[in-house]
Amino acid sequence: MSLPRIAIDAMGGDEGVRVMVHGAAMARRRHDKFSFLLVGDEAQIKSALEEHPNLRGASEILHCEGVVEGDEKPSRAIRRAKTTSMGLAIEAVKNGDCGAAVSAGNTGALMAMGKIALRTMPGIDRPALAGLMPTLLEDDVVMLDLGANTDCDARNLVQFAIMGAAYSRIVTGKAAPRVRLLNIGTESIKGTDDLRQASQRLQDATGLAMQFDGFIEADKINRGEVDVVVTDGFSGNIALKAIEGSARFVTDLLRTAFTSSLRSKIGFLVSRPATELLKHHLDPNNHNGGVFLGLNGVIVKSHGSANAQGVGNAVDVAARLLEDNITQRIMADLAEVEAEMNGNAQGASSPDAGGGPSK
Amino acid sequence: MSLPRIAIDAMGGDEGVRVMVHGAAMARRRHDKFSFLLVGDEAQIKSALEEHPNLRGASEILHCEGVVEGDEKPSRAIRRAKTTSMGLAIEAVKNGDCGAAVSAGNTGALMAMGKIALRTMPGIDRPALAGLMPTLLEDDVVMLDLGANTDCDARNLVQFAIMGAAYSRIVTGKAAPRVRLLNIGTESIKGTDDLRQASQRLQDATGLAMQFDGFIEADKINRGEVDVVVTDGFSGNIALKAIEGSARFVTDLLRTAFTSSLRSKIGFLVSRPATELLKHHLDPNNHNGGVFLGLNGVIVKSHGSANAQGVGNAVDVAARLLEDNITQRIMADLAEVEAEMNGNAQGASSPDAGGGPSK
Numbered sequence: 001m002s003l004p005r006i007a008i009d010a011m012g013g014d015e016g017v018r019v020m021v022h023g024a025a026m027a028r029r030r031h032d033k034f035s036f037l038l039v040g041d042e043a044q045i046k047s048a049l050e051e052h053p054n055l056r057g058a059s060e061i062l063h064c065e066g067v068v069e070g071d072e073k074p075s076r077a078i079r080r081a082k083t084t085s086m087g088l089a090i091e092a093v094k095n096g097d098c099g100a101a102v103s104a105g106n107t108g109a110l111m112a113m114g115k116i117a118l119r120t121m122p123g124i125d126r127p128a129l130a131g132l133m134p135t136l137l138e139d140d141v142v143m144l145d146l147g148a149n150t151d152c153d154a155r156n157l158v159q160f161a162i163m164g165a166a167y168s169r170i171v172t173g174k175a176a177p178r179v180r181l182l183n184i185g186t187e188s189i190k191g192t193d194d195l196r197q198a199s200q201r202l203q204d205a206t207g208l209a210m211q212f213d214g215f216i217e218a219d220k221i222n223r224g225e226v227d228v229v230v231t232d233g234f235s236g237n238i239a240l241k242a243i244e245g246s247a248r249f250v251t252d253l254l255r256t257a258f259t260s261s262l263r264s265k266i267g268f269l270v271s272r273p274a275t276e277l278l279k280h281h282l283d284p285n286n287h288n289g290g291v292f293l294g295l296n297g298v299i300v301k302s303h304g305s306a307n308a309q310g311v312g313n314a315v316d317v318a319a320r321l322l323e324d325n326i327t328q329r330i331m332a333d334l335a336e337v338e339a340e341m342n343g344n345a346q347g348a349s350s351p352d353a354g355g356g357p358s359k
Numbered sequence: 360m361s362l363p364r365i366a367i368d369a370m371g372g373d374e375g376v377r378v379m380v381h382g383a384a385m386a387r388r389r390h391d392k393f394s395f396l397l398v399g400d401e402a403q404i405k406s407a408l409e410e411h412p413n414l415r416g417a418s419e420i421l422h423c424e425g426v427v428e429g430d431e432k433p434s435r436a437i438r439r440a441k442t443t444s445m446g447l448a449i450e451a452v453k454n455g456d457c458g459a460a461v462s463a464g465n466t467g468a469l470m471a472m473g474k475i476a477l478r479t480m481p482g483i484d485r486p487a488l489a490g491l492m493p494t495l496l497e498d499d500v501v502m503l504d505l506g507a508n509t510d511c512d513a514r515n516l517v518q519f520a521i522m523g524a525a526y527s528r529i530v531t532g533k534a535a536p537r538v539r540l541l542n543i544g545t546e547s548i549k550g551t552d553d554l555r556q557a558s559q560r561l562q563d564a565t566g567l568a569m570q571f572d573g574f575i576e577a578d579k580i581n582r583g584e585v586d587v588v589v590t591d592g593f594s595g596n597i598a599l600k601a602i603e604g605s606a607r608f609v610t611d612l613l614r615t616a617f618t619s620s621l622r623s624k625i626g627f628l629v630s631r632p633a634t635e636l637l638k639h640h641l642d643p644n645n646h647n648g649g650v651f652l653g654l655n656g657v658i659v660k661s662h663g664s665a666n667a668q669g670v671g672n673a674v675d676v677a678a679r680l681l682e683d684n685i686t687q688r689i690m691a692d693l694a695e696v697e698a699e700m701n702g703n704a705q706g707a708s709s710p711d712a713g714g715g716p717s718k
Contacts, residue, residue: 136611147543150551184506184596192509192593218597219604234551237543238577238594239601245578246605252495254613 004099006318007089010040010048011067012105013311014304017044020104023302023311024059025052030312031319037062037098040085064088068109070304077109078116086110090117093297100298100318104311107301111148111292118295121327123334126152127294128160128233129301130167131240132287137224140287142168142177145233146240148292152232154197157181158337161202163293164228165210166329170320176209177227180216182235190215198230207336209329218242286310289317293330298322363458365677366448369399369407370426371464372670373663376403379463382661382670383418384411389671390678396421396457399444423447427468429663436468437475445469449476452656459657459677463670466660470507470651477654480686482693485511486653487519487592488660489526490599491646496583499646501527501536504592505599507651511591513556516540517696520561522652523587524569525688529679535568536586539575541594549574557589566695568688577601645669648676652689657681 010020017040024036035058038045042063049056066083081087086109089101094117103110111129120127130144144164149156161179168177181199183191188199195215202212213226218239221229231239288310290301298321302314369379376399383395394417397404401422408415425442440446445468448460453476462469470488479486489503503523508515520538527536540558542550547558554574561571572585577598580588590598647669649660657680661673 136608150543182597184509184593184600218600219607221601222604222608234543235594235597238541239597241543241577242580242598242601243605245580245582246602247609248578249495249581250606250609 004322005035005037005092005097006315006322007037007039007092007098007101008315009086009089009101009103009105010038010045011085012103012110012304013302013306014070015104015307017041018048019306019308020311021045021048021052021055022308023306023313024102024315025055026308026312027315027319028055028058030316031323032058034319034322035059037089037092039064039089039092040067041065062088062092068106070106072106072109074106074108074112077106078112081113081117087113087117090114090297090299093299094118099322100300102300102302102311102315102318104302104304104306104314107147107290110299110301114292114295114297114299118297118299120294121296121331123331123338124159124163124294126156126159127292128156128163129290130164130293131290132171133222133240133243134287135222135224139172139174139224139227141221141227141229142171143221143229143231143236143240144293145231145236146290147233147237149233151234152194154194154201157194157198157230157232158201158205159294159334161198161210161212161228161230162208162333162337163330164230165208166326166333167291167293167321168227169209169329170324170326171317172227174227176211178225179210179212179228179230180214180226182218182221182229182231182239183215184217186215186217188214201337205337207339208333210333286313289314291317291321293326296327298326363681364394364396364451364456365674365681366396366398366451366457366460367674368445368448368460368462368464369397369404370444371462371469371663372661372665373429374463374666376400377407378665378667379670380404380407380411380414381667382665382672383461383674384414385667385671386674386678387414387417389675390682391417393678393681394418396448396451398423398448398451399426400424421447421451427465429465431465431468433465433467433471436465437471440472440476446472446476449473449656449658452658453477458681459659461659461661461670461674461677463661463663463665463673466506466649469658469660473651473654473656473658477656477658479653480655480690482690482697483518483522483653485515485518486651487515487522488649489523489652490649491530492581492599492602493646494581494583498531498533498583498586500580500586500588501530502580502588502590502595502599503652504590504595505649506592506596508592510593511553513553513560516553516557516589516591517560517564518653518693520557520569520571520587520589521567521692521696522689523589524567525685525692526650526652526680527586528568528688529683529685530676531586533586535570537584538569538571538587538589539573539585541577541580541588541590541598542574543576545574545576547573560696564696566698567692569692645672648673650676650680652685655686657685 039062068077068084068086092098093101128145129148132140142164292299300318369376398421427436427443427445451457452460487504488507491499501523651658659677
C-alpha cells in the first residue's frame with residue numbers, strides 16, 4: 001500500500017514560499033516514501049524547487065493565486081476557501097487526494113476551514129488544537145486544547161484526553177502515555193464540576209492506552225512528569241501564552257543582565273555554548289507542529305514565523321501521524337471509553353447490574 | 360490620629376517564628392508609626408524579639424498554642440480558628456484591635472477564616488486574591504483573582520478591576536493605573552460572554568480612577584504595558600503557576616547549560632553579577648504580599664517559604680494599604696460604577712432618558 005500524499009500550503013506563513021518548500025524537502029529526506037502536493041503560486045514554487053531536486057521529483061504543483069491573509073477573519077476566509085492555497089490544500093485532504101495538509105497560515109481560518117471541509121470524526125464532538133512543548137527531559141509534552149474551544153464539558157475533556165494520548169504515543173513512542181487534566185490543585189475536590197467528572201470517567205475507563213494520573217498544576221507542565229496535559233481551550237491558551245511570555249521575559253532579562261557591564265559581556269561570550277544550548281531548547285522551531293485532532297483527516301499548523309527546520313518538523317509530524325494512522329488509534333480508544341460509559345449508565349439505571357467499575 | 364496596629368501570625372510559614380519577627384522588624388524600620396500584635400507561642404516570640412529591640416518596643420504578644428497546619432483543610436481550620444495564631448490574628452482585625460493581619464500560613468484556611476470573620480465589604484460580592492508580579496520595567500503588575508473564585512461573572516470581574524486598580528495606585532503611585540482583562544485574544548469578540556460584558560461595563564464607566572484598555576493575552580503580562588490584570592480565579596491561578604513554572608524551567612535549563620562544560624563554568628563565574636541581577640529580579644521575596652481584597656479589613660498573605668526580607672515586604676504592603684486607606688478608595692470607585700450602571704439601567708427602561716453613556 002502506498003502512503004498518502006501530504007498537501008503543503010506553500011503560501012501561508014510569514015517567511016514565504018522558499019522556507020515552506022525548503023522545510024518540505026528536509027522532511028522528505030527523513031520520510032522518503034511520501035509524495036507532496038504543493039499548493040500556491042506555480043512560478044514561485046517552481047523557482048523554490050530548483051534548489052531541491054529530491055523534493056521536485058516527488059511533488060506535484062497545484063497552482064492558485066489566492067492567499068488567506070494573516071489577519072483575515074475566518075468567516076471571510078471560509079467564503080473564498082476554494083480560491084486560496086490554504087483552502088485547496090484542505091480540499092485535497094477532503095477529496096482523498098492527500099492524507100494530510102500542512103499550513104503556516106492564519107490559525108483561525110485553518111481551523112474553520114478544516115472543520116467545515118473535513119468535519120469531526122465519528123465519536124468526537126469537537127476537534128482540538130494540540131501542541132508540543134519542551135520539557136526538562138528528552139520528550140516533548142502534548143498539550144490540548146490550545147484555543148479551539150472556549151468552553152468545554154467533561155465529555156469534551158475525555159475525548160481530548162484520548163486524542164492527546166494517541167498523539168503522544170506517536171511523538172514519544174510510549175505505549176501508555178501519562179495523561180493529566182490541568183487544574184488549580186491536585187486534590188480530587190479541586191476545580192470545576194466538568195473537570196471532576198472528566199477525571200472520574202478517565203479513572204473508570206480501564207482499557208485505555210494511557211496512564212491517567214489525575215490533575216496537574218500549571219507550574220508542573222514542563223517538569224517531565226506528564227506526557228499529555230488536557231484542558232479547555234481558554235485555560236490552555238492562557239497557559240501556553242503565559243509560558244511563552246515568561247520564557248521570553250526571562251531571556252530578555254538575561255540579555256539585559258549580560259549587556260549591563262563589560263565583565264558580563266565577557267562572561268556572556270565565554271559561556272556562549274551554554275546559552276546557545278538554552279536557545280536551542282527553547283526555540284519553537286524545535287517543537288513545531290500544532291495538530292487539529294478529531295477531524296476526518298490530518299491538519300498540521302506550522303508556526304507562522306517558523307524557519308525551514310521548523311516547517312520540516314511540522315511536515316514530519318504530518319508524516320508520522322499518517323504512518324501511525326492516528327485516526328484509527330483514536331477510534332479504538334473512543335470505542336473503549338464509550339463501552340465503559342454505557343456499562344456505567346446501565347449499572348446506574350439497573351440495581352441488579354453487577355458488572356462494570358464500581359466508581 | 361494614630362495608625363492602626365498590624366497583627367502578625369508569627370507561627371505561619373515554613374521558616375519559623377524568627378523569620379516572621381525579623382521581617383516585621385525590617386518593615387517597622389520603614390514604617391515607624393505602626394505598632395504590632397505578635398500572635399503565637401510567647402516563649403518563641405520573646406526569644407526572637409531579643410534581636411530586635413526596635414520591634415520589641417512597639418509590640419504586644421498574644422500567646423496561643425494552636426497552629427494551622429500547612430495541609431489542613433480550611434473546613435477543619437475554621438472550626439478551631441480561635442485556638443490558632445492565624446485565627447486570632449484575623450480576630451484582632453475583626454474586633455478593631457488591629458487594622459491588618461499578615462500570615463505566611465495555609466492560604467485556603469486564611470481565606471476561609473478571613474471571609475467568615477471579616478465578611479465582604481459593602482458592594483463587593485466576593486473577595487479576590489491579588490498578587491504582585493515582576494515586569495521588565497520598574498513597577499510590579501497587580502494580578503487578581505489568583506484562585507479565590509473558580510467561576511466569576513461579569514459583575515465579579517468589574518469589582519475585581521476596581522479593587523485591583525485601588526491596590527495598584529498604592530503600589531505604583533499612579534493616579535489612573537492601566538487595567539486590562541485577561542483573555543485569549545484582544546479583539547472585542549474574543550472570550551466568554553462574561554468577559555465581553557465586563558469589558559463593556561468598564562468602558563462605559565467613565566469616572567473610575569483607572570485607564571481601562573480592554574483585553575490582554577497571557578504572554579504580555581510582564582512587558583510593562585499594563586498595571587492591573589483582571590481574571591477569574593481559575594485562569595488567574597493557571598497563568599500565575601504557568602509563569603512561575605516557566606521561569607523556574609528556564610533557570611533550571613540555564614543551570615544545566617552553565618555546568619555542562621568547564622568553559623561554561625568559567626563563563627558563569629565571570630558573569631555572576633548578571634545572573635545575580637536576574638535572580639534578584641525573579642526572586643518572589645522581592646514581590647511578596649498577596650492581598651485578599653474586598654473584605655472589611657486587610658489580610659496579607661506572605662509566601663510560605665519567604666525569607667525575612669520577603670516577610671518584611673508583605674508587612675510593608677499591609678502598612679501601605681492601611682496608610683492609604685484602601686477600603687475607602689475601593690468604596691468610592693464602587694459607588695461610581697454603581698451610579699453608571701443604574702444610569703444605564705434607567706436609560707434602558709425609559710426611552711425618554713437622555714443622559715448617561717450611549718452604549
